[in-house]
Amino acid sequence: MSRVLIVDDEASICWAFGEYLGDLGHDVAVASSAEEGLDAARSGPFDAVVLDVRLPGMDGLTAMPAFRERIGDAPIIVITAFGSLDTAVRAMEAGAFDYLVKPFDLDEAGAVVRRALESAEPGRKGRAKDDEGPARTGLVGSSPPMQALFKQIALVAPTDVPVLITGESGTGKELVARAIHQNGPRGARTFLPVCLAALSPGLVEGELFGHVRGSFTGASQDRKGLLELAAGGTVLLDEIGDVPLGMQVKLLRAIEHREVTPVGDARPRGIDVRFLAATNRPLHRLMADNQFREDLYFRLSVFPIHIPPLRDRPEDIPELARHFIALADPSRGRAADLRPDTLAELRRRPWTGNVRELRNAIERAVILARGCPILPEHLPPAAASLAPESAGVDGLDPAIARWTEAALAALPDPDAEGADSLYDRFLAQVEPPMLRAVLRRESGNKALAAQRIGIHRGTLRQKLRRYGME
Incomplete structure (x- = not known):
């Protein structure tokens, strides 16, 4: 049986997580502030500490060195409802064993505690950093994929x-x-x-x-x-x-x-x-x-x-949009600049160009809004971002969809070949005629042809060699 200290000002978290760890056979103590947690740590040894970042009084990251003095090399698991890259980095550099973002799954959190208790590695010590946040890194997002990304950056x-x-x-x-x-x-x-x-x-x-x-x-x-x-x-x-x-x-x-x-x-x-x-x-x-x-x-x-594409983390779109508004016009980067109908339009679009396309759209909208709230009509036309409503079958232009279906129908059955083989054979069907058409349009100028397609001219040369077209 191991002793685990949970430090969190949310009574529901302490109760639920405490009950879960207790059912696993651990002896659990709880505290609602860093100061109360430090007093508990002084009174007896603990094998692990689960520490919230935002606490009344001293915050969790500031309290970590004091906890380290009292619990030695016992692992500290940091939890927070306000995850950012800076928080993840500071937690890891201060010696945290791992980093969890609320709301978390109890089974997942229990597995982290188990790994922490089984680990013989001492807490890593590092230097403290000033609060830098997205203004320095440019990375914005509170979705689970972005939190996982922040953790990876902090670890490596x-x-x-x-x-x-x-x-x-x-x-x-x-x-x-x-x-x-x-x-x-x-x-x-x-x-x-x-x-x-x-x-x-x-x-x-x-x-x-x-x-x-x-x-x-x-x-x-x-x-x-x-x-x-x-x-x-x-x-x-x-x-x-x-x-x-x-x-x-x-x-x-x-x-x-x-x-x-x-x-x-x-x-x-x-x-x-x-x-x-x-x-x-x-x-x-x-x-x-x-x-x-x-x-x-x-x-x-x-x-x-x-890095996950933006379509896999749509919950980050409002935060990113407000961040780009603040960059484009710091004097008016406030939540009121995005009306509900504008947010709905931003969420509706697929953003095939990912964060870069969203930033360009916001910069254009800020210019057109001229200090007023951003409206849906201030955004680029939907066709510019390939909105599903403006596309044909399966999100494609109808002519391209028919061409794609014809190319697939011309392929022999893959039999035992895998999906990659089918993909390669599909490209072999559609790429050569596209390359020939673009080269004819640009009178054989490979640099202009590569620019029109959107690839580097070296990549174009490789494709021409692959298909025997050079």
């Missing part, structure tokens, strides 16, 4: 392991990378995002690793690469799925051995950077097509983080 930020951040375009992958950097030991040093898709294949090596004088025509002096320039800081390898295959083995060596060899030099140079990577491309499918190395994937994804 103090480490130096590589992190692979995935998610659809517009979900905020660079914001997550910046939050990991800012809340880690390198937070005061350089954060350098490198968009690999924007570098032509012939320049990637020189840009990342540098070159020495005379290594190629025009190399009149030695030049450090980006990985050396970010010494002591963090490098975000954005659009990692677009890095040329020939460069991947060199990039793997840089990550694995923390050294680079400049173009034209035979001597490797040590580097001191943390590697983060981001992509909206399905790397597992690229690996199946031999376009992405498995060893590089597994080295980058030591700690994978997936």
